[in-house]
Amino acid sequence: MRTYPTKIGVMVIIILLMLVVIAAGAAGTDTTADAASANMVLVKGGSFDMGDVFGEGEENERPVHKVTVSDFYISKYEVTVAQFRRFVEKTGYKTSAEGPNDSDARREIIAQAASGELSREDMREVRDRLLELSGAGYWDAKERAWIGYDPFTNWKNPGIEQTDADPVQAISMDDVMQFCNWLSKEEGLPIAYDLETGEILDENGDPTLDITAVRGYRVPTEAEWEFAARERGLDVRFGNGKNIAKSSEINFRGDEGDYEYLQLGEYPGKTTPVGSYPPNSLGLCDMSGNAWEWVGDKYSKYTSESQVNPIVTDGRNYILRGGRWGGDASEARIFHRSPWPRNDRCNNSGFRIARSKLSKSEK
Numbered sequence: 001m002r003t004y005p006t007k008i009g010v011m012v013i014i015i016l017l018m019l020v021v022i023a024a025g026a027a028g029t030d031t032t033a034d035a036a037s038a039n040m041v042l043v044k045g046g047s048f049d050m051g052d053v054f055g056e057g058e059e060n061e062r063p064v065h066k067v068t069v070s071d072f073y074i075s076k077y078e079v080t081v082a083q084f085r086r087f088v089e090k091t092g093y094k095t096s097a098e099g100p101n102d103s104d105a106r107r108e109i110i111a112q113a114a115s116g117e118l119s120r121e122d123m124r125e126v127r128d129r130l131l132e133l134s135g136a137g138y139w140d141a142k143e144r145a146w147i148g149y150d151p152f153t154n155w156k157n158p159g160i161e162q163t164d165a166d167p168v169q170a171i172s173m174d175d176v177m178q179f180c181n182w183l184s185k186e187e188g189l190p191i192a193y194d195l196e197t198g199e200i201l202d203e204n205g206d207p208t209l210d211i212t213a214v215r216g217y218r219v220p221t222e223a224e225w226e227f228a229a230r231e232r233g234l235d236v237r238f239g240n241g242k243n244i245a246k247s248s249e250i251n252f253r254g255d256e257g258d259y260e261y262l263q264l265g266e267y268p269g270k271t272t273p274v275g276s277y278p279p280n281s282l283g284l285c286d287m288s289g290n291a292w293e294w295v296g297d298k299y300s301k302y303t304s305e306s307q308v309n310p311i312v313t314d315g316r317n318y319i320l321r322g323g324r325w326g327g328d329a330s331e332a333r334i335f336h337r338s339p340w341p342r343n344d345r346c347n348n349s350g351f352r353i354a355r356s357k358l359s360k361s362e363k
């Protein structure tokens, strides 16, 4: 009988150990409760041939050109609904998509646009006025098409079912800058963005073109994003390190398209919790598919010149990279570039954060 208490003791220890293992497992995968900055991956810098090295994409993906980037951090996951909500709850921030819902103004804008008499410049103005109002570009998952601007679509109501661990959607570049500056302040870092001009700022708050001098949180530059998606510049087609797009490995419109690099599969028709698919060799998830991701450059055509830590600051549009849950295999290719105005947004647009590595001693 003397062994009885010992057995109970062993059982208690085993149960306790199991609980510890379960808790550790939960902590390891709980991407909703963590701060957005909790899962940053250091990417060692290097040189690579940026652009469509396969020669099969759109014209704006070429020419391939030599680019060197310095060490930087990038988040393992896209910023989640829960992480964005924490920012909104702490600041009361209203996103671009939560502007005034003025139906008269909207009607007038739509009538102007439909008149067919506007110049390209006038059409831009009309679009800019539309962007001042509420709503976001709406990708209809079932129709598999953009159905224009929906005045009620925003990050709280993206028109798809989402969990707190899904990537936040309907985010503009303005929203990105606000989020990043808030996060920098939370962590006692100098802010990275001038919210008026959109300029990037060094640690003294002065505008800079040197991304390595920026201390605060920001989105990756276009070159950093591509370098990371390509596992430090390898010739791979998709952000998970693979050359064939499979719906078991990427969240995209995987059930249609006629591409050599597509294995037909499924189309979830919505975002999925970040980290649902295997990462690339740097540990980064969803670099292809799930949320479309803003990068910190203005859109411009590539040139063949070699560049070191490039960042384009002139131009009208920023860029979304990496494809999206509603996009096809071609869009999910790493090289694909989609230019959008700074305050534009849609129910596919999200982001991930980055930070410069400042010195060898910094963790």
Ligand SMILES: [Ca+2]
Residues within 6 Å of the ligand: 078, 286, 287, 288, 289, 290, 291, 292, 293, 322, 323
């Ligand atoms: Ca993505």
